[in-house]
Amino acid sequence: MARAKYKTIPTDLQPLLNSNRLLIISTSNATRQSRATALARNRFICEQADSILFVGVTEHSSLYPLQQEFNPKSTSLSITSTARPTMKSSSLTQRHQ
Numbered sequence: 001m002a003r004a005k006y007k008t009i010p011t012d013l014q015p016l017l018n019s020n021r022l023l024i025i026s027t028s029n030a031t032r033q034s035r036a037t038a039l040a041r042n043r044f045i046c047e048q049a050d051s052i053l054f055v056g057v058t059e060h061s062s063l064y065p066l067q068q069e070f071n072p073k074s075t076s077l078s079i080t081s082t083a084r085p086t087m088k089s090s091s092l093t094q095r096h097q
Contacts (some may be wrong), residue, residue, distance in 0.1 A: 025044070026041075052070055
């Protein structure tokens, strides 16, 4: 989560934390995340992970350099859609009446 550190863990997250299903990692003591602190956090996670799934990362994404750096243990998934929503002519007619 790219948010300021929790001063106290929210009650809805506490059971997940207690059962080792949630891990909160902070690599910075900055109040707000910057591009640099987010990159440091993401790099740390990539270094720790056995495998990484990058979804929808393009050459323009801030994650692209990490995807290239950690390529041997990463998998990419691109989601493309060629279908465009269409309106029925009756919908258009009703709108303009």
